[in-house]
Amino acid sequence: MTYCVGLMLKKGLVFMSDTRTNAGLDNISTFKKMKVWEAPGERIITLLSAGNLATTQSVVSLLEERTKSPEDRDPAILSVPSMFQAARMVADTLREIIDEQSEGGPTADSTFNATMILGGQIAGYPPKMFLIYPEGNFIEASDDTPFFQIGEIKYGRPILVRAFNENMSFEEAIRLLLVSFDSTMKANLTVGAPLDYLCVESDTLTISASGRFSESDPALQTISENWGAALQSALEALPEVKIGD
Amino acid sequence: MTYCVGLMLKKGLVFMSDTRTNAGLDNISTFKKMKVWEAPGERIITLLSAGNLATTQSVVSLLEERTKSPEDRDPAILSVPSMFQAARMVADTLREIIDEQSEGGPTADSTFNATMILGGQIAGYPPKMFLIYPEGNFIEASDDTPFFQIGEIKYGRPILVRAFNENMSFEEAIRLLLVSFDSTMKANLTVGAPLDYLCVESDTLTISASGRFSESDPALQTISENWGAALQSALEALPEVKIGD
Structure with a gap:
């Protein structure tokens, strides 16, 4: 499993993703589930993935045009005219990959599924965020639903529902996400640190802040230790x- | 879906269950999911059920010996010598019912499933609580795992993991459960008020407190309204x- 969240704040977009992947409880690995395409000053696009790792890696590789030799690659996602068109491109690629994999058998439908959050901004347009389903359709974040979760969403949802506020600063948003992720990791072994994050301030068209909280990161540990007492109070x-x- | 919780405190046992059942989003009803067998001063046994309503109602009816005419009924659960034996009786009945229903077809396995929490005390022995699986096996609560949840457990789990404390009073436990249920109801339409609760103080062998919080109950509304602000703080x-x- 996986847990990824994308928030649409007044200030900009904030993303966080865990890194645990598992093929059975006795076979866990660490993979980054956040991919960023950037043409600083012109566009920045972030993709978060939950689901079958082979599927999500294939989608990213195809978007990166890794079927071509390195010198011939010119990812179309860096030249599509709108975020909506970027979402269509990702969604079509996702559906194709799942279709291909699923020929193996009728029960394969679920095994190879994946869900994605795509968010970003292209110069001249406002930031946009989409939730892309394995069927290749998608929905767009709005004022009514300003955040998306994918993967193991339930444990960390109540705090987001109660405490999300579109006027938050990036620091406050990251703190909220750390609590949401910590609640999830406390209850579910298939979600685990390190946690990757990325903040993109509106209209800057570049990364405002990004990094990774390891399991032993003092920030994550402090949040985790203090949250229990804070909830008690x-x-x-x-x-x-x-x-x- | 459903959400039920059983807590094993130093002071005694506390149970809470929602009442929403649904066969599709457009077909919801209200059913009590908490059944109590009581011989005051000798034993008190509580059963919480999640899963297929026809299955769980059949189990309770069979335990009540409703296959017999009313004057011939003498529920064996009121005369078994131990809580372990009561758990075996419930588990066997549950497995039989599911086996019967599932003859219809191979996909029926999941459709007719149910999970149960059984808790109580028989004079001369300590209180016990069990989580009973549809396969007819069960586990017992212990100091390491002093509470069980069934049904839609994920949304309300982080607060239980963080704030449960075996030294709680019944009032504090009910308040904790109201928060856990409120977090669940805020996120999932298949769990809904009214909420039934029951408290059984150890060695009293009778109901200490029981009742129902309706959707408009001031206690539930106050908790719900204040919890958002409390989480923010x-x-x-x-x-x-x-x-x-």
């Missing part, structure tokens, strides 16, 4: 509940 | 996170 501050017979 | 009280390029 929050709970104790709630009005008392009367129970009767 | 908890988040803001966390150390700041530095992000760099």
